[in-house]
Amino acid sequence: MPKLEAFSSREALYDATASILVDALTNAVAASGRAGFAATGGTTPAPVYDRLATLTAPWDKITVTLTDERFVPPTDPSSNEGLVRRHLLVGEAAKASFAPLYFDGMSHADSARAAEAGVEAATPFGAVLLGVGPDGHFASLFPGNPVLAQGLDPQSDRLVLDVPPSDPAPDIPRLSLTFAALTRTDLIVLLVTGAAKKALLEGDVDPALPVAAILKQDRAKVRILWAE
Numbered sequence: 001m002p003k004l005e006a007f008s009s010r011e012a013l014y015d016a017t018a019s020i021l022v023d024a025l026t027n028a029v030a031a032s033g034r035a036g037f038a039a040t041g042g043t044t045p046a047p048v049y050d051r052l053a054t055l056t057a058p059w060d061k062i063t064v065t066l067t068d069e070r071f072v073p074p075t076d077p078s079s080n081e082g083l084v085r086r087h088l089l090v091g092e093a094a095k096a097s098f099a100p101l102y103f104d105g106m107s108h109a110d111s112a113r114a115a116e117a118g119v120e121a122a123t124p125f126g127a128v129l130l131g132v133g134p135d136g137h138f139a140s141l142f143p144g145n146p147v148l149a150q151g152l153d154p155q156s157d158r159l160v161l162d163v164p165p166s167d168p169a170p171d172i173p174r175l176s177l178t179f180a181a182l183t184r185t186d187l188i189v190l191l192v193t194g195a196a197k198k199a200l201l202e203g204d205v206d207p208a209l210p211v212a213a214i215l216k217q218d219r220a221k222v223r224i225l226w227a228e
């Protein structure tokens with residue numbers, strides 16, 4: 001089980017996370033000529049992306065995709081594609097390619113299916129950046145959701161699922177990479193802040209939480225990076 005790595009401030013956390021990610025992506029391109037990066041949404045990662053976009057890397061050999069998405073167009077304020085286009089696909093990183101999960105004019109299910117080709121082409125990922133919800137969800141794999149079992153199935157042949165709303169979350173339809181897709185990488189970084197998430201991820205993690213699947217798998221190295 002990976003140990004939580006604590007940083008003295010959020011600024012230090014963001015700096016370290018950007019540095020770890022750019023090293024992993026650069027090494028992956030050096031090893032195989034290309035790399036994918038699966039980027040989380042949420043309210044935490046934007047400062048990491050702002051830093052990452054300023055760093056030198058073989059961005060023209062890197063394909064960025066999303067760990068998950070709300071089923072909304074990129075112009076919607078809650079869109080993760082919008083977040084990544086505003087904060088990551090700028091500056092040095094503007095040269096990176098992007099593989100979307102949301103496709104205008106497609107149904108929820110068809111969008112998930114259509115996204116799989118781009119995600120497949122972006123794997124293996126050089127790095128995956130995940131957030132963790134207070135309920136232990138990661139990407140859009142939520143406790144109690146009808147597609148959770150399929151989403152966590154290590155043998156699933158699906159890379160992207162159409163996630164229906166469920167109670168208590170998510171409140172709108174989502175698109176999520178599966179555990180099977182997200183573990184096609186050498187490195188998964190969990191980016192978390194605040195006391196509640198530290199309590200969730202320190203010591204013995206509740207095996208019923210979706211994120212426990214990430215912590216106990218042995219396909220990819222996992223680092224948990226935290227600040228107050």
Ligand SMILES: O=C(O)[C@H](O)[C@@H](O)[C@H](O)[C@H](O)COP(=O)(O)O
Nearest residue numbers: 041042043044131132133138139
């Ligand atoms: O689209 C999303 O919202 C994320 O992918 C989601 O899984 C997020 O990482 C967690 O909910 C943590 O979110 P915060 O960073 O806002 O705490």
